[in-house]
Amino acid sequence: MIELFRDLALPEMGFMRCALLIGLLGSVAMGVVGTMVVTRRITSIAGAIAHAVLGGVGAALYLQRVNGIDWCSPLLGAALGAVAAALLIGLVSIYAREREDTVIGVVWALGMSVGLLFLDKTPGYVDFQGYLFGNILLLSRPDVYLTLLLDVVVLVPTVLFFNNLLAVSFDSCFAELRGVRVKLIYLLLLVLTALTIVLMVYVVGIILVIALLTLPAATAGCFARRLWSTMVLAVIACWLFVTSGLLGSYYWKLPSGPVIVVIAAFVYIIALIFNSVRRKRA
Amino acid sequence: MSSEPIIEIKNLYFQYDSSQPTLENVCLTIHRGQSAGIIGPNGGGKSTLLKLLLGMLTPQRGTIRIFGTDPVSARPKVGYMPQYHQLDAAFPISVNEVVLQGTLRRGFWGRYSAENRRVAAAALEEMGIAHLAERSFADLSGGQRQRVLIARALACSPELLLLDEPTANIDPGAEEQFYATLDRLSRKLTILTVSHDLGFVNREVGLLICVNRQVSLHDAADFDQDTANRIYRHGMHMIHHNHACFCGCTETGENSECGEACHD
Numbered sequence: 039m040i041e042l043f044r045d046l047a048l049p050e051m052g053f054m055r056c057a058l059l060i061g062l063l064g065s066v067a068m069g070v071v072g073t074m075v076v077t078r079r080i081t082s083i084a085g086a087i088a089h090a091v092l093g094g095v096g097a098a099l100y101l102q103r104v105n106g107i108d109w110c111s112p113l114l115g116a117a118l119g120a121v122a123a124a125l126l127i128g129l130v131s132i133y134a135r136e137r138e139d140t141v142i143g144v145v146w147a148l149g150m151s152v153g154l155l156f157l158d159k160t161p162g163y164v165d166f167q168g169y170l171f172g173n174i175l176l177l178s179r180p181d182v183y184l185t186l187l188l189d190v191v192v193l194v195p196t197v198l199f200f201n202n203l204l205a206v207s208f209d210s211c212f213a214e215l216r217g218v219r220v221k222l223i224y225l226l227l228l229v230l231t232a233l234t235i236v237l238m239v240y241v242v243g244i245i246l247v248i249a250l251l252t253l254p255a256a257t258a259g260c261f262a263r264r265l266w267s268t269m270v271l272a273v274i275a276c277w278l279f280v281t282s283g284l285l286g287s288y289y290w291k292l293p294s295g296p297v298i299v300v301i302a303a304f305v306y307i308i309a310l311i312f313n314s315v316r317r318k319r320a
Numbered sequence: 321m322s323s324e325p326i327i328e329i330k331n332l333y334f335q336y337d338s339s340q341p342t343l344e345n346v347c348l349t350i351h352r353g354q355s356a357g358i359i360g361p362n363g364g365g366k367s368t369l370l371k372l373l374l375g376m377l378t379p380q381r382g383t384i385r386i387f388g389t390d391p392v393s394a395r396p397k398v399g400y401m402p403q404y405h406q407l408d409a410a411f412p413i414s415v416n417e418v419v420l421q422g423t424l425r426r427g428f429w430g431r432y433s434a435e436n437r438r439v440a441a442a443a444l445e446e447m448g449i450a451h452l453a454e455r456s457f458a459d460l461s462g463g464q465r466q467r468v469l470i471a472r473a474l475a476c477s478p479e480l481l482l483l484d485e486p487t488a489n490i491d492p493g494a495e496e497q498f499y500a501t502l503d504r505l506s507r508k509l510t511i512l513t514v515s516h517d518l519g520f521v522n523r524e525v526g527l528l529i530c531v532n533r534q535v536s537l538h539d540a541a542d543f544d545q546d547t548a549n550r551i552y553r554h555g556m557h558m559i560h561h562n563h564a565c566f567c568g569c570t571e572t573g574e575n576s577e578c579g580e581a582c583h584d
Contacts (some may be wrong), residue, residue, distance in 0.1 A: 077411060198430050205421045212402065215374060215395050217426030218477070259412065263456040268412045308351050 042289050054288060056182060057174035057241075061280035062235050063185045067192040069254050069273030071234040074196075074227055076255040077207050077265065081248055086142045087123045087232050088247035090149030091239050092169055094119020096156030104162055113184070121148060121233035128228040132221050172243035172295030174284065179238070188219060188237055191228050196269075199223065204265050241280060242295035253302035254279060260309040279305070324352045326480055326510055327373065334368060342368045346382070346535045350527075352479075355506040355541070358514045360531035366514050369531055370482060373512075374400060386480070395426070398476030399509075404465045409458060415468050416453040419443055422475025443474040447501060452548030463491035463498075474505075481511045488516070498530050 045051055075084050098115020101107045114272065123145050131138040138172075156166050168176050205213040206223045214220040238247045258271035283298025290297070327350040335341040350356060360366050371377045372384060375391030386394035399422070422443065425438040432440075444450045446465045452460065457468065466486055473481055476548045490498055505511060506525075513525065528538040 077408070079408075201420070201424075201432060202431060204413065204417060205424055208413055208418065208421070209402070209407055211376070211406075212400065212421060212472070213424065215376075215398075215400055216421065216424035217395065218424055219426075220458075263412050263458070264414060264417075265412050 042285060045288075049296075053174065053177075054284070056285055057177055059182055060174075060185050060279060061178055061241065061284060063182065063189060064241065065254075065273050065277035065280060066189045067185075067234045068238060068250060069258075069276040070192055070196055070269045071231050072205065072251040072255040072276065073258065073265065073269045073272045074082060074148045074203065076228065076252050076259065077268070080162070080228075081252055082142050083124075083127050083228065084231055084235060084251050085248045086127060086146040086149070087120050087191055087228075089146045089238060089279070090119045090123030091116045091236060092153030092244055093149040093151075093156075094122075094153075095169060096153035096160070098162045099164060100156040102291075103162055112163075113181075113236070116236045117233065119149065120236050121229055124228040124232035125225065127204075128225045129149050133225065147231060168243070169239065170243050170245055171293050172239070172241050172246065174241065174294055176240050184208055185237060188233055191233060195230070199226075200266070205226070240300055242249075245296075246295045246299045249299040249302060250279070252274070253299070253306050257302070257306045257309045260306075262312040275302075275305070324500030325349050326352050326387055327512075328383075328385040330383050332372070332373060332379045332384065334365075334377065334379045342533065343372075343379075343535070344533060346536070348529065350510065350512070352510055353507075353526050355509075356513075356527040356529050357525040358512055358529045358531055359516070359518065365535075366531045367484070369529075369535070370484060370514060371461040373482060374398065392478075396476070397479045399481045400472045401466075401469045401481075401483045401486060403488065403559070404462065404469055411458065413457050414453070415444070415449070415460070416440060417457050418457055418468055419453075419471045420477050422472040439477060440471075440475045446474055446505075446552040448497070455553055461491055461575035463476055463494050464490035467491065467498075468515040479509060481505065481509050481538040483511065483513045485514055485516065489509060 043049035046054060051135045075081060094115035095112045096115075097119070098110045098112050101110040101115075102112075127138070127145055128140055153194070157166060161171070165173060165176065165231070167173070194309065202213070202223055203216055205218055206220050210220050210224075235247055235251070238250050242250045254272040257275045258268045262268035262271050279298055279302040283296050283301050286301065287294035287297040324524040327348065329346050330345040332343060333341055333452065334343045346369070358366050358369065364463070370375065372379060373386065373391060375395060385392055387397055419440040420432050420436060423432065423439050441450065444453055447470055447545060449464065449467050452464060452468070457465065458469065466489065470486060473483070486502070487495070487498070502511065502513075511525075512529075526540050528540050530536045530538060
């Protein structure tokens with residue numbers, strides 16, 4: 039364990055320090071958005087958005103390498119793909135509610151397929167596995183600033199509209215009757231979710247996004263009794279999971295995404311057991 | 321008691337996507353202070369009528385005027401209590417935070433004012449649950465949650481109160497107190513209560529609105545066993561037959577199949 043921390047100080051470990059910093063900063067957005075996703079019960083929408091990210095990444099890489107459009111980076115493609123998927127699902131669920139789960143399924147599969155087709159036609163090496171299971175090596179120094187920006191973009195509306203978000207999450211029908219702009223708040227939540235998911239895709243990968251979105255919030259939900267305190271605890275839990283997972287993956291030479299998720303799931307199960315024992319005593 | 325009409329429904333028809341109308345040729349006038357119970361079999365259209373009054377559904381034909389305007393514009397004057405099982409029982413929220421939602425308004429921008437907090441505290445006081453203000457909604461009993469939701473409806477400072485099944489799951493022994501509270505409120509407000517509990521509506525309201533595709537009005541004093549049988553015998557059968565269907569409808573609020581199934 040000691041050599042682990044000694045290693046971290048080495049110059050060639052810059053990527054690891056960078057990943058840990060992004061994990062620390064990103065946990066703020068991930069914990070806050072994850073709590074809203076879990077309490078609103080829209081995890082499947084988050085899953086669909088995550089898979090649509092691959093479509094955006096594939097299209098961006100193709101345009102970059104085949105058409106020579108340099109500014110079309112995979113990160114930009116991922117963000118556009120995610121936001122497009124979020125708005126599509128959101129608008130369909132608002133204007134044709136009964137079709138929501140079908141649209142989620144379609145976006146989920148279509149995003150993945152489009153991504154695979156683009157990647158197939160893209161010349162050169164593409165770290166496909168990195169997108170599926172996460173690859174901290176895909177992150178670099180500028181991404182630290184993007185993560186900070188994401189935190190600001192998530193936190194400012196959450197703090198400003200907290201009471202509206204709380205009312206809409208608890209009982210959107212009642213909030214609408216009181217004149218709250220429920221649809222706008224819902225779309226805002228989906229866009230924030232989409233942007234957060236893009237970051238998560240780089241940390242844990244498309245397939246494991248749902249786990250990192252739900253497990254910290256669900257763990258926090260075992261202890262917190264208010265929405266804001268659930269968010270705070272979820273941020274702390276998320277940071278602990280990501281940091282211990284990244285260090286563990288380096289130490290045991292394992293892929294980072296699965297290690298993060300296994301640790302998170304383990305802690306969640308312990309929290310559940312603790313909670314049920316406490317309830318029985320009460 | 322003034323006789324100003326606050327609800328006026330004329331020749332209203334409403335149907336979901338099915339061929340059978342859920343409500344047909346409904347005419348109804350409720351005057352200020354005239355508290356009424358809405359009764360009828362499951363699938364008979366009680367919830368639909370409530371949603372029409374709240375402007376969550378629009379009738380195909382006919383008009384609804386509430387306080388002389390359309391239901392959507394009238395919303396600020398209407399307090400609504402949904403059935404509590406429609407809400408997430410584990411949601412992390414305090415009683416006070418729930419009740420404060422009643423003070424939300426269009427254009428509300430983030431923070432509750434001191435006035436909002438005073439109104440919410442008064443509503444909690446009115447329902448006799450001021451001591452629960454800082455408790456978690458999730459930790460309360462069914463009856464306590466219902467009181468919280470009525471307090472939230474009162475925090476809207478309404479002139480018309482719509483209560484959906486307020487006596488379902490009420491704590492045993494708390495009924496008398498609960499009835500006394502509603503009795504007190506009905507002197508200040510006009511209250512429409514949807515209820516399955518015939519005993520409750522019979523003693524608490526003067527007017528019964530019986531909804532079973534068509535709407536008929538009965539004076540509660542004249543409401544006897546024969547009338548009840550006429551409305552409910554058919555209804556009992558339907559509850560048994562279409563239970564699953566109706567549960568689905570109340571959850572989603574969108575029921576294309578329901579209109580058909582419930583009227584078969």
